[in-house]
Amino acid sequence: MITKEQIAADYQTIQDEICQSLTQLDGAARFEEEVWERDGGGGGRTRIIQNGSVLEKGGVNFSAVHGRLPEAVKKAFKVEQDDFFATGVSIVMHPNHPLVPIIHMNIRYFEMPSSFVNDQPLRWFGGGIDLTPHYVFENDARFFHSSLKAVCDKYHSDFYHRFKVWADDYFFIKHRAETRGIGGIFYDRLTATEDISWIDILEFSKSLGRTFAPVYTELVNRHRNEPFTEQEQLWQYLRRSRYAEFNLVYDAGTKFGLETNGRIESILMSLPPTAKWVYNHQPEPGSAEEKTLSLLKKGINWV
Numbered sequence: 001m002i003t004k005e006q007i008a009a010d011y012q013t014i015q016d017e018i019c020q021s022l023t024q025l026d027g028a029a030r031f032e033e034e035v036w037e038r039d040g041g042g043g044g045r046t047r048i049i050q051n052g053s054v055l056e057k058g059g060v061n062f063s064a065v066h067g068r069l070p071e072a073v074k075k076a077f078k079v080e081q082d083d084f085f086a087t088g089v090s091i092v093m094h095p096n097h098p099l100v101p102i103i104h105m106n107i108r109y110f111e112m113p114s115s116f117v118n119d120q121p122l123r124w125f126g127g128g129i130d131l132t133p134h135y136v137f138e139n140d141a142r143f144f145h146s147s148l149k150a151v152c153d154k155y156h157s158d159f160y161h162r163f164k165v166w167a168d169d170y171f172f173i174k175h176r177a178e179t180r181g182i183g184g185i186f187y188d189r190l191t192a193t194e195d196i197s198w199i200d201i202l203e204f205s206k207s208l209g210r211t212f213a214p215v216y217t218e219l220v221n222r223h224r225n226e227p228f229t230e231q232e233q234l235w236q237y238l239r240r241s242r243y244a245e246f247n248l249v250y251d252a253g254t255k256f257g258l259e260t261n262g263r264i265e266s267i268l269m270s271l272p273p274t275a276k277w278v279y280n281h282q283p284e285p286g287s288a289e290e291k292t293l294s295l296l297k298k299g300i301n302w303v
Contacts, residue, residue, distance in 0.1 A: 021213035040067035056096035059269035098236035132181030
């Protein structure tokens with residue numbers, strides 16, 4: 001039986017590995033670390049990188065927290081228990097280059113004691129990776145989704161299709177009627193079944209975490225040295241504003257963190273350093289910006 005302590009230790013190792021890879025990728029900036037404790041139980045390591053050669057702002061955060069769930073969260077989770085344990089790694093990277101995409105990853109584990117004496121705890125895994133290009137390049141999208149499918153297929157033949165559809169639905173900005181980016185995979189409340197064991201689910205979660213660095217390194221290096229214009233940077237800031245809207249209005253992790261008295265700086269590290277809201281901005285007909293908007297929709301089979 002895997003333990004929550006083992007899962008938390010594995011996630012800490014993955015945080016270390018990703019930070020080392022991103023430091024090497026950027027080549028100039030270094031991560032700043034803040035170790036923190038949560039009122040009510042647990043804590044984490046917030047690591048922020050800023051003003052690098054390509055990474056303008058990003059965070060690779062680990063947390064392992066416990067305590068009592070607020071009533072609003074209990075109702076949302078449809079549980080009666082109060083005590084909880086949650087651990088995970090959460091990442092957002094905002095590049096300074098408009099042709100390099102924003103990327104987000106989260107792997108997490110949640111556990112509550114059972115309502116029944118001597119019964120197994122209530123537990124599940126969640127997570128995913130999604131990509132938010134300022135400009136959608138179809139070759140990049142195919143590479144990204146093919147990489148995620150390869151990880152999923154190692155553990156279950158149905159994972160990629162299920163989790164890709166879930167990501168399309170989850171990362172959707174309803175008030176804009178557009179997806180946040182080109183999606184990826186997203187899953188929640190994943191539990192052991194006859195088809196997959198708890199050990200395999202943990203290994204899937206770890207494999208997904210270890211996919212992040214090589215995939216993003218490839219995408220960054222494809223575009224980091226290409227020239228860009230002021231118009232393209234303005235478009236980058238407009239797309240960042242959509243990212244901020246989603247995280248503040250819809251993102252479940254942001255809501256959970258705020259409602260469980262999480263650390264505000266860590267929760268809101270996902271917000272970009274600079275964004276713009278231009279009234280009724282319309283891209284030029286036939287432009288790369290218009291093409292990108294046309295690809296921000298559900299159901300595209302990138303693989």
